[in-house]
Amino acid sequence: MASAAITLAAEAPKLSSANTGFMLIASALVLIMTPGLAFFYGGMVRVKSTLNMLMMSFISMGIVTILWVLYGFSLAFGTNNSLIGWDSDWFGLRKIGLTELWPGYTIPIFVFMIFQMMFAIITPALISGALADRVKFSAWALFVALWLTVVYVPIAHWVWGADGWAFKLGVIDFAGGTAVHINAGAGALGVILVIGKRVGFKKDPMRPHSLPLVMLGAGLLWFGWFGFNAGSWLGNDDGVGALMFVNTQVATAAAMLAWLAYEKIRHGAFTTLGAASGAVAGLVAITPSGGAVSPIGAIAVGAIAGVACAAAVGLKYKFGFDDSLDVVGVHMVGGIIGSLLIGFFATGKGQSTATGVFYGDHSFTQLWKQCAGVGAVLAYSLIASAVLAFLLDKTIGMRVTEDEEISGIDQAEHAETAYDFSGAGGGVVGTAVSALAGAESKKVDA
Known part of the structure; x- marks a missing residue:
């Protein structure tokens, strides 16, 4: 028994200073994405809404940080049941040791917690782009707090929690195609269906006031996304994080080129807004899939997402919903595409042995799992977000006059x-x- 205990102790993970440092850098990269998003959105609105757009992202950094420390992390990643987590020792981060490791990994719990906090910060901020020009700032701040608690935390547990139902089912989401992008896009759609259109929608020109600001924001998003994606492997020991890093660059480039090609064929010009939006579409689509596909597969994922998202952004005019800055068309559609394409392009040689249809899974096993994850997140986020917006609108009011x-x-x-x-x-x-x-x-x- 003694020798067995010694062997088990020797095999237990030890804190890795290299992986810890890597993850702290990745966390900082993810945080810079939120100011990047603020610039991206801020340049896309008219002059009179610029500061409000910036503030809608920045306030998320304040609200979500405090709530994540108090209870968000415990609810999302504690073990309790398949729908929601809880760990009383993590409430307010009260009983976490400095060198206490995240189970199965070589990084401290504090490092995993702060990394996931950055994800929680940017996800509601993504929704803000759909609501430009018309939402009370106080109502938005309250919505962020409620949405984090009611929508983001449960979905994060489903997808990434050790006992989350989607995680146990085998739904692949490397870095947030469902929990972040479909979640934010569907949430945005739910809110705008409740609060309605901007004054002058489809009548007045609502062009971006500063395309250089848009390009700056897109560049910061692209840069920070390497931490978002590669960091989600929680270390750098076996090459999977490196694969994700490569695929992030490849898919983003492919999506940008595909969007521009579509734009040139359809509208006759290569626009800077199209280049920026195409890059973001590629980043979104590769987020769930980059650890499962090859670089060639990443080209396919990016190109498909670039064309599909470019086509999808025009649907708001056809169906009459005012998605101000194309959150639904880019994040929801891009997240769906990236998540479902895993069922076709997964090689079985990356983050797991699961394969897609093009690599031998002729029974569509992984594709059906991906459909289950996508459908559940989309439906829950859409309905819950609409309910929250409705309640706020009927109480304190969501819109300015x-x-x-x-x-x-x-x-x-x-x-x-x-x-x-x-x-x-x-x-x-x-x-x-x-x-x-x-x-x-x-x-x-x-």
Whole structure:
């Protein structure tokens, strides 16, 4: 018995300073994605909504951080049952030792907790893009807190918890195709169906006010996504994280090119907004699938997602739902595509031995598992998010007034504007800018 105990002790995982450092860097990369998202969304809206769009992402970093420490982490990753977790020792992170390891891995629980916190922060922030121009900031902040608790935490447990039903079923989601992107996209759809369209939807021009800001945001998202994806293997010992890193780059490039090709054929131009949106679509699609497919498979995943998401963003005009910044078309559709394509392109040589239809799974076993995960997350998030939005709208009200929306939500909700034209200086340029600002003001007053 003694010798057996010694053997077991020798085989137990030990804290790895290399993996711990790697995961802390990955966590920082995931965090930078939220300011990147803020810039991406901030450039896509009109001038009068820029600050509000930035703040809708930034406030998530504050609210989610506190709630994740208090109870979010325990509910998402504690072991309790297949629908929701709980571990009283993790409430407020009270009884976690400094070197206490995440079960089966060589990193501390604190490191896993902070990494997953960054995922929890960006997921509700993704929803904000669908609600641009028209939501009270206070209502949005309360929605973030409620949505994290009622929607994100249970779904994270289903997909990634050790006793979550989707995890035990064998649904593959390497880094968040279901728990993050389908969840956010379906949640966004649920909310906009409740709160309705912007004033002037399909009538007034609502073009991005700063495409350079959009490109900056897309670049930060692309950069941070390497931590988001490769870090989700929780270490760097067996090459799977490296495969995910490679596939992230490959799929993103393929999606960007595919989106631009579609755009050129359909609309006659290669736009910077298309390049940025295509890159994000590829990042979304490879997030669940990158650990299961080969680099060639990643090209296919990215190209399919690029074309499909480019086509999907126009559906809001056909069906009449106002998804302001294409959260449904890119994140929900991209997440669905990336999750389902695992059932076709999984090689069985990456994160698991599960294979797709093109690699011998002619009984469609993995594809059906992926369908179950996608369908459950989509339905739950859509319905629960709509219910939360309905309750908030009927109590405190979700929308600003029509006058406030027309005049500008930045001034109404934050008492600030993104650009101070009065400080542009003298001379011809300053005079021209001031005149332009005055003309815009007269239009609003009229």
